[in-house]
Amino acid sequence: MFIQLEALLGGAIERIPLDYEFDFSAEEFGGVFPFTTPVILKGEIRNTAGIVTIEAKAQFSMEVTCDRCAEDIRPEFTVDIEHGLVASLNHEDNDDYILVEDMKLDVEQLTLEDIYLALPGKFLCKEDCKGLCSECGANLNESSCDCKKPIDPRWAALFD
Numbered sequence: 233m234f235i236q237l238e239a240l241l242g243g244a245i246e247r248i249p250l251d252y253e254f255d256f257s258a259e260e261f262g263g264v265f266p267f268t269t270p271v272i273l274k275g276e277i278r279n280t281a282g283i284v285t286i287e288a289k290a291q292f293s294m295e296v297t298c299d300r301c302a303e304d305i306r307p308e309f310t311v312d313i314e315h316g317l318v319a320s321l322n323h324e325d326n327d328d329y330i331l332v333e334d335m336k337l338d339v340e341q342l343t344l345e346d347i348y349l350a351l352p353g354k355f356l357c358k359e360d361c362k363g364l365c366s367e368c369g370a371n372l373n374e375s376s377c378d379c380k381k382p383i384d385p386r387w388a389a390l391f392d
């Protein structure tokens with residue numbers, strides 16, 4: 233999904249609105265394909281006195297499992313897509329700038345990269361998920377069991 237930036241970079245227009253739905257269902261993350269619904273991208277690319285920036289938000293949910301209790305969950309995320317865009321990297325040796333080659337920006341690829349950078353390494357159904365009993369496998373959020381007292385989940389988090 234390339235966006236032509238020639239008119240914007242040249243100053244002929246000041247803004248390009250962004251309103252897209254991207255299908256990332258074929259994209260793998262952590263061994264699964266969690267993007268089962270479209271990623272919504274809204275925002276704009278604009279030229280403010282020669283400074284070209286993209287400012288957008290990607291909104292989506294993912295189908296994943298809780299890393300402690302293995303419940304299926306569908307957390308929602310909003311990821312900011314904010315960068316300066318330049319046609320050549322002469323003086324800007326800054327990671328926040330993106331080099332736009334041939335006046336074209338692959339906004340779909342940029343969105344996917346920013347999402348991957350922003351996602352947490354772990355998903356939890358809730359902050360204080362108690363997880364599963366290591367002895368009997370009971371979901372300790374739903375029931376207690378008669379096994380010996382489990383390790384405090386805050387300590388268990390250090391070991392899983």
Ligand SMILES: [Zn+2]
Binds near residue numbers: 300302361363
């Ligand atoms: Zn959980």
Ligand SMILES: [Zn+2]
Binds near residue numbers: 367379
């Ligand atoms: Zn148990």
